[in-house]
Amino acid sequence: xxxxxxxxxxxxxxxxxxxxxxxxxxxxxxxxxxxxxxxxxxxxxxxxxxxxxxxxxxxxxxxxxxxxxxxxxxxxxxxxxxxxxxxxxxxxxxxxxxxxxxxxxxxxxxxxxxxxxxxxxxxxxxxxxxxxxxxxxxxxxxxxxxxxxxxxxxxxxxxxxxxxxxxxxxxxxxxxxxxxxxxxxxxxxxxxxxxxxxxxxxxxxxxxxxxxxxxxxxxxxxxxxxxxxxxxxxxxxxxxxxxxxxxxxxxxxxxxxxxxxxxxxxxxxxxxxxxxxxxxxxxxxxxxxxxxxxxxxxxxxxxxxxxxxxxxxxxxxxxxxxxxxxxxxxxxxxxxxxxxxxxxxxxxxxxxxxxxxxxxxxxxxxxxxxxxxxxxxxxxxxxxxxxxxxxxxxxxxxxxxxxxxxxxxxxxxxxxxxxxxx
Amino acid sequence: xxxxxxxxxxxxxxxxxxxxxxxxxxxxxxxxxxxxxxxxxxxxxxxxxxxxxxxxxxxxxxxxxxxxxxxxxxxxxxxxxxxxxxxxxxxxxxxxxxxxxxxxxxxxxxxxxxxxxxxxxxxxxxxxxxxxxxxxxxxxxxxxxxxxxxxxxxxxxxxxxxxxxxxxxxxxxxxxxxxxxxxxxxxxxxxxxxxxxxxxxxxxxxxxxxxxxxxxxxxxxxxxxxxxxxxxxxxxxxxxxxxxxxxxxxxxxxxxxxxxxxxxxxxxxxxxxxxxxxxxxxxxxxxxxxxxxxxxxxxxxxxxxxxxxxxxxxxxxxxxxxxxxxxxxxxxxxxxxxxxxxxxxxxxxxxxxxxxxxxxxxxxxxxxxxxxxxxxxxxxxxxxxxxxxxxxxxxxxxxxxxxxxxxxxxxxxxxxxxxxxx
Numbered sequence: 001x002x003x004x005x006x007x008x009x010x011x012x013x014x015x016x017x018x019x020x021x022x023x024x025x026x027x028x029x030x031x032x033x034x035x036x037x038x039x040x041x042x043x044x045x046x047x048x049x050x051x052x053x054x055x056x057x058x059x060x061x062x063x064x065x066x067x068x069x070x071x072x073x074x075x076x077x078x079x080x081x082x083x084x085x086x087x088x089x090x091x092x093x094x095x096x097x098x099x100x101x102x103x104x105x106x107x108x109x110x111x112x113x114x115x116x117x118x119x120x121x122x123x124x125x126x127x128x129x130x131x132x133x134x135x136x137x138x139x140x141x142x143x144x145x146x147x148x149x150x151x152x153x154x155x156x157x158x159x160x161x162x163x164x165x166x167x168x169x170x171x172x173x174x175x176x177x178x179x180x181x182x183x184x185x186x187x188x189x190x191x192x193x194x195x196x197x198x199x200x201x202x203x204x205x206x207x208x209x210x211x212x213x214x215x216x217x218x219x220x221x222x223x224x225x226x227x228x229x230x231x232x233x234x235x236x237x238x239x240x241x242x243x244x245x246x247x248x249x250x251x252x253x254x255x256x257x258x259x260x261x262x263x264x265x266x267x268x269x270x271x272x273x274x275x276x277x278x279x280x281x282x283x284x285x286x287x288x289x290x291x292x293x294x295x296x297x298x299x300x301x302x303x304x305x306x307x308x309x310x311x312x313x314x315x316x317x318x319x320x321x322x323x324x325x326x327x328x329x330x331x332x333x334x335x336x337x338x339x340x341x342x343x344x345x346x347x348x349x350x351x352x353x354x355x356x357x358x359x360x361x362x363x364x365x366x367x368x369x370x371x372x373x374x375x376x377x378x379x380x381x382x383x384x385x386x387x388x389x390x391x392x393x394x395x396x397x398x399x400x401x402x403x404x405x406x407x408x409x410x411x412x413x414x415x416x417x418x419x420x421x422x
Numbered sequence: 423x424x425x426x427x428x429x430x431x432x433x434x435x436x437x438x439x440x441x442x443x444x445x446x447x448x449x450x451x452x453x454x455x456x457x458x459x460x461x462x463x464x465x466x467x468x469x470x471x472x473x474x475x476x477x478x479x480x481x482x483x484x485x486x487x488x489x490x491x492x493x494x495x496x497x498x499x500x501x502x503x504x505x506x507x508x509x510x511x512x513x514x515x516x517x518x519x520x521x522x523x524x525x526x527x528x529x530x531x532x533x534x535x536x537x538x539x540x541x542x543x544x545x546x547x548x549x550x551x552x553x554x555x556x557x558x559x560x561x562x563x564x565x566x567x568x569x570x571x572x573x574x575x576x577x578x579x580x581x582x583x584x585x586x587x588x589x590x591x592x593x594x595x596x597x598x599x600x601x602x603x604x605x606x607x608x609x610x611x612x613x614x615x616x617x618x619x620x621x622x623x624x625x626x627x628x629x630x631x632x633x634x635x636x637x638x639x640x641x642x643x644x645x646x647x648x649x650x651x652x653x654x655x656x657x658x659x660x661x662x663x664x665x666x667x668x669x670x671x672x673x674x675x676x677x678x679x680x681x682x683x684x685x686x687x688x689x690x691x692x693x694x695x696x697x698x699x700x701x702x703x704x705x706x707x708x709x710x711x712x713x714x715x716x717x718x719x720x721x722x723x724x725x726x727x728x729x730x731x732x733x734x735x736x737x738x739x740x741x742x743x744x745x746x747x748x749x750x751x752x753x754x755x756x757x758x759x760x761x762x763x764x765x766x767x768x769x770x771x772x773x774x775x776x777x778x779x780x781x782x783x784x785x786x787x788x789x790x791x792x793x794x795x796x797x798x799x800x801x802x803x804x805x806x807x808x809x810x811x812x813x814x815x816x817x818x819x820x821x822x823x824x825x826x827x828x829x830x831x832x833x834x835x836x837x838x839x840x841x842x843x844x
Contacts, residue, residue: 215803357825367524
């Protein structure tokens with residue numbers, strides 16, 4: 001495993017040293033290869049799909065999981081299109097972030113560079129392999145991928161097709177890992193792997209976070225809140241609350257807890273609307289009494305389903321305290337027509353995304369206009385909230401001089417000017 | 423310990439919610455209090471200095487360590503001045519990084535915010551307490567501080583003076599921790615503490631890195647290289663190599679390994695100059711034969727002293743391979759008059775700082791013009807190289823709309839425009 005990770009690092013460095021045009025050409029070759037070898041890919045995929053159908057029939061796999069496996073023509077076309085869009089996008093590597101003239105003839109630059117080696121662990125959907133490989137090539141990173149065993153045949157053929165397309169440049173840049181024991185070994189390699197990105201359910205993310213010292217980009221929980229202020233417009237409150245909960249209840253940016261100001265005049269109608277939409281509600285002490293709800297067991301809970309907690313709060317500060325106490329720092333929204341309450345909420349809530357009169361479902365890399373989404377991070381370092389390809393970059397400092405020494409500064413031969421050029 | 427960390431988080435949030443002017447006023451109060459209570463501070467400091475003198479006499483403490491303890495008038499004046507400079511600097515919080523109109527009436531912003539709670543562990547120098555507390559207040563972060571036991575009395579009085587100056591705003595924002603067992607407990611609190619910054623020797627940093635899942639900002643090793651190319655100007659090569667090694671041999675940015683192109687015509691003179699400067703040299707197989715040096719045991723070694731490894735290499739690629747194999751990713755420099763070799767070195771060396779014709783000693787936050795230095799990071803995520811106050815910040819996304827739902831986009835009521843405003 002160490003040899004494989006070191007090979008990915010070497011290959012990533014090689015890839016990063018090429019021009020953006022060469023990386024774009026590699027992405028075009030990947031797209032063309034996927035397109036040309038569609039039959040071979042779909043044949044392997046059919047094996048996984050058939051095996052999954054058997055497991056579903058035996059009750060050993062959920063239908064939802066099995067439904068994510070098939071690589072239809074439309075899905076493959078989407079992947080080809082996605083790789084071509086990445087190929088056409090601006091080169092993210094080498095972007096100048098800062099330039100300073102430290103003194104006469106001595107200039108310092110800070111530019112974006114790839115992080116190094118990424119380990120991406122995903123479940124079920126084999127199309128994720130292609131998307132992540134594309135992002136890694138675009139950003140010049142070495143990549144180790146581990147897919148779910150239910151997609152083993154699909155992943156193998158996709159990996160082979162992409163590696164062959166990459167081989168003129170750097171075939172080792174994407175490595176495929178197949179077993180759980182290999183993952184355990186990789187999670188130990190904090191000196192070679194720089195970032196782990198688990199793309200899957202809470203259990204996977206939590207397991208990864210607890211099993212490694214390598215930084216993890218992602219989030220285990222999405223306990224998102226909507227706070228309906230006493231000055232909320234009732235139609236807007238209902239639209240935002242329903243969208244936040246019911247648009248896609250399994251998403252991490254779906255509302256899990258509704259906080260309602262206890263002086264909001266339309267609280268009963270709002271709760272009734274949620275019930276009509278089929279949402280099971282669990283209330284805190286006041287809410288369960290007032291709205292006749294079952295008691296909530298723990299406000300820090302992600303239902304991931306048509307269900308939500310409800311709490312009545314005494315005002316803005318109580319709402320924010322509730323969010324800080326029980327939330328996961330993912331996404332929260334206030335609905336109010338009071339600009340002071342809105343601005344206080346936006347200023348004080350300590351979450352990755354904080355909204356005013358907007359559904360929590362907007363917390364998403366595509367909706368934010370970031371292009372491809374690497375994941376949504378609730379961590380407070382490196383990248384926070386929806387993360388685009390920029391989350392796969394770090395920076396490097398370079399300086400060009402002509403014999404500059406610190407001793408000469410000490411002797412007074414020259415002085416720092418620190419003139420900021422960029 | 424958890425209660426103390428949670429108090430620091432609450433206090434940090436409170437501090438961050440105030441205006442930049444209020445944080446600057448707090449820094450001014452801290453400066454004034456230090457100045458006014460100088461006698462009380464120096465009395466406590468004298469106890470530590472006397473105890474250290476006894477330990478030095480008994481051979482139980484190094485003179486170097488003891489020398490860092492005294493809080494002279496000049497040191498206190500420097501600290502007061504430093505806090506006032508921080509107070510006058512621009513507010514780093516709330517800086518607008520990105521603004522996008524997602525669609526009609528829906529605007530998204532990304533702004534800088536504090537990370538949350540920092541744990542800073544430092545050794546010996548009590549002045550570090552004041553510097554770090556100043557940076558935490560400026561950046562709106564809660565702070566837990568652990569100083570060395572040799573500076574216990576000094577740290578206690580400094581903490582008391584600063585906490586009193588902060589008390590109108592947020593006295594809990596800086597917490598002082600005194601024992602090792604408390605540190606072990608704090609390092610477990612990865613759900614409350616967001617970043618650990620160990621400021622001290624390699625052993626401390628390594629211990630912290632191996633004891634926590636909290637992200638660590640810093641570096642355990644500084645195995646920096648200077649590569650003297652065959653086309654190097656001999657006077658410049660000598661000046662840069664000597665400065666990199668001898669200006670301050672204990673610094674993390676000092677040269678530990680000299681790489682010399684085997685066709686560099688002035689290699690013998692360069693090695694002789696290092697020997698004349700009192701530098702003990704240890705060679706790889708070729709270098710030890712050619713220059714009559716003791717054999718090096720391990721090229722991944724930080725001497726931190728007037729000593730260095732020397733290796734003869736066959737050219738640029740061999741030099742870069744050596745750096746990637748044995749280096750620590752801190753700082754490397756090439757000396758050459760060949761612009762192609764220089765640009766290839768700058769492009770390909772995968773370290774935090776990479777220089778051309780510049781001493782490695784320039785890798786430093788002050789010399790880079792970053793203002794106060796939080797530390798030098800060799801990690802590849804969050805912050806890399808010398809880190810200023812920006813390394814204590816993360817970002818947050820806010821969106822303002824008027825009832826925007828994702829369902830309305832799906833129904834075709836409106837479309838994303840993703841117009842980038844900033």
